[in-house]
Amino acid sequence: MELLEQRILRDGVVVNADVLKVGSFLNHQIDAVLLDALGAEFYRLFSSCPINKVITVEASGIAIAYVTALRFKVPMVFAKKSMTRVLPEDVYTTRVESFTHGRIYDVVMSKQFLGPDDHVLIVDDFLANGCALEGLLDLTRQAGATVEGIGIAIEKGFQKGGASIRAQGYRVESLAIVESMDPETGKITFRSAC
């Protein structure tokens, strides 16, 4: 998506070969109008699917999942990083490893809000190694829900997540796929749309 690629080129910061900072518009400060355009694009891409729920994981996925759900006029549910003691019979639980934060945490979603009748679109801001997404897919399997597709704002195409999840048969639509980043020059190359 041209709009997002241009914004990454303008405001993204290549910290090192693996880390692209987009906190000025995507996941700390959020450009509300840009995100609305990304939500509209996910709607265009998936509008023929019978989606009745959008799901994501806290925290940086929430705004983009929300604005996508608003386009579909369906509820959004976000999986929570578990901090409170909850009864396991009330929630689906999965473990997610965060490379950014260097830790593993439990992620939970109330069984009340996801079940076998649900057709979900999973939305997240980033796809890199795919750990957060594997966690969300695990929750949908526990719930018996149908995954209609996965919408990602920025995919780091040089990390394994995207290929691994597509190989499982899921439809993944990433609005920008970074093919390579050069920390020396700051140059960012995108995978061309086909």
Place this chain on the structure above:
Amino acid sequence: MELLEQRILRDGVVVNADVLKVGSFLNHQIDAVLLDALGAEFYRLFSSCPINKVITVEASGIAIAYVTALRFKVPMVFAKKSMTRVLPEDVYTTRVESFTHGRIYDVVMSKQFLGPDDHVLIVDDFLANGCALEGLLDLTRQAGATVEGIGIAIEKGFQKGGASIRAQGYRVESLAIVESMDPETGKITFRSAC
């Protein structure tokens, strides 16, 4: 706000004298269309103020702050619960006590995204004892930013937060103020709009 009060009466669950669960539409599963109406109401209430930024704290404030920012067509910034090691010179830091989670955590916001030129609207889903809000106010003071107002979806009027923050001179607009809750009968009484 009638729409929100009716929804609380229909779907809110009084767990005990202090805890009102609204996870089916406000802070776990999110009714996207309802939240959009709440954002529109915040816009109506504060549209005469020179707001150039909406701020909140992760995670449950993000969606409602986002949709409000979208109405104002300004950026939204959310304070993060600190998990990564960050250099203190790069961020404002404050401590917030969470009664729900029974712990104290550091909350951070990049100095890059909040400064003396900013006129902010603070938005959150809940106001009870006011700890999260005091934390956000502390961040704005560190930044030298001007607080134009505070928009809250549900205020628990029988807890001290609202009175304490209004006593400091801030304009707080809560879309529903719960005056009392009876865990025996499930009855919820709202403070009448004046």
